[in-house]
Amino acid sequence: MIIGAFFCSSLYITAQTPGLGTWNVLTGRFNYNSKWSAFIELQLRSQQTFDDFNYHEVKGGIAYAISSSLTALVGTGRYITYQVTDNFKTPFLVSETRIWQQLIWNQSFQAFRIEHRLRAEQRFTSNGYRNRFRYRISGIVPLNNKTITNKTLFLNTSNEFHFNNEGVFFEQNRYYLGGGYNFNSQLSVQMGWIYRSDFFNQNRAQYKNFLQTSVQFTFSKSKAPTIKNIGLVD
Numbered sequence: 291m292i293i294g295a296f297f298c299s300s301l302y303i304t305a306q307t308p309g310l311g312t313w314n315v316l317t318g319r320f321n322y323n324s325k326w327s328a329f330i331e332l333q334l335r336s337q338q339t340f341d342d343f344n345y346h347e348v349k350g351g352i353a354y355a356i357s358s359s360l361t362a363l364v365g366t367g368r369y370i371t372y373q374v375t376d377n378f379k380t381p382f383l384v385s386e387t388r389i390w391q392q393l394i395w396n397q398s399f400q401a402f403r404i405e406h407r408l409r410a411e412q413r414f415t416s417n418g419y420r421n422r423f424r425y426r427i428s429g430i431v432p433l434n435n436k437t438i439t440n441k442t443l444f445l446n447t448s449n450e451f452h453f454n455n456e457g458v459f460f461e462q463n464r465y466y467l468g469g470g471y472n473f474n475s476q477l478s479v480q481m482g483w484i485y486r487s488d489f490f491n492q493n494r495a496q497y498k499n500f501l502q503t504s505v506q507f508t509f510s511k512s513k514a515p516t517i518k519n520i521g522l523v524d
Contacts, residue, residue, distance in 0.1 A: 302495035315504035386415040426450035463487040
């Protein structure tokens with residue numbers, strides 16, 4: 291699928307956006323029990339390295355573990371995109387309120403874990419209503435332990451495809467490669483590289499590199515075991 295995505299992108303008139311942008315993420319999770327959990331996430335994004343910030347979001351949701359390998363979630367959020375240059379330069383370009391539903395299916399092969407995520411989004415933007423459908427496949431492997439537990443180094447890679455039912459069908463692709471450290475059941479940090487491809491009308495495409503840093507806090511009401519989630523909610 292990754293090879294197919296890059297092959298399709300070669301059919302477009304392309305442009306590489308200069309500079310290394312940043313995605314800065316803070317996530318809080320609350321596990322009520324082994325079935326129910328909730329989250330809230332804050333993001334700041336920039337077009338240069340910690341400069342020219344042009345995007346922020348806040349979102350949250352509730353998840354239910356159908357089984358040890360399958361989780362359903364509903365979420366909502368508020369997203370604001372500003373002009374590309376300068377830091378949150380007004381007026382903003384697009385404001386958006388989003389609702390989504392998703393399923394996450396985990397597969398384990400000894401220490402290696404594969405995560406499949408399907409998401410349907412309803413996007414109420416200042417430019418009108420839009421739908422979007424997303425599929426992400428992730429691979430997670432611990433380096434110094436058999437599972438993601440206390441004091442665990444890990445590697446994480448993923449590729450995500452964004453589709454629309456109107457306009458450009460294949461709208462965006464996000465490839466991620468990174469790693470992190472899980473301190474304990476409450477704190478995890480991660481850093482990696484995101485290569486984002488955006489596809490537009492008239493066979494135009496744009497590509498951008500980002501440095502992603504994220505910090506995740508997890509709080510649990512009970513000691514019942516839950517799946518350790520690594521990576522972004524986004």
